[in-house]
Amino acid sequence: MKQQPQHLFNSDVLVDLEKEQPADEKVAFTTGVSPSNPGANLLLRPLARDDYEKGFLQLLAQLTTVGEYPKEQFEERFEEMRALKDTYYVCVLEDTTTGKIIATGTLVVERKFIRGAAKRGHIEDIVVDSNTRGKQLGKLIIQTLRLLAKRTGCYKVTLDCSTTNVPFYEKCDFSKEDIHLMTKRF
Secondary structure: OOOOOOEOOOHHHHOOHHHHOOOOOOOOOOOOOEOOEOOOOEEEEEOEHHHHHHOHHHHHOOOOOOOOOOHHHHHHHHHHHHHOOOOEEEEEEEEOOOOEEEEEEEEEEEEOOHHHHOEEEEEEEEEEOOOOOOOOHHHHHHHHHHHHHHHOOEEEEEEOOOHHHHHHHHHOOOOOOOOOOOOOOO
């Protein structure tokens, strides 16, 4: 009997996500995809412990520096994130014909003392494999994470992006605010 994959979070939270979408939502997909119907031979799901073998880190390397590390280190980080219940929501799109991860994005839920102990969502690490871009999969990942933020009770969801990516995120119904991102790298 095949063992079920160990997911980072309960996949049931992704069921019927479209119900969270407001009627006045401006995000439209020309390809007809949605979180519950990502497209032919595509599976939208939580990150799994065995995604190390499915090219997850190689996909992230198309976005930023990942570095080399063994499967054991990946699994250790996976378990650390999984232990922080209701905090890390790493979603992946798997091509079921190849078994490879072709898109990913992360929602991090921050618990606040303000706004009556509210939650705020942060979207991070959005990347679509360079061979599958142009199919609105990045937009699908963003929409999934936005709806997931709403479902998990976040009062808002934010993301940081380069100036060149602002038009893409505006198409995903995000708006620029008069704030300044400051960074200190170590």
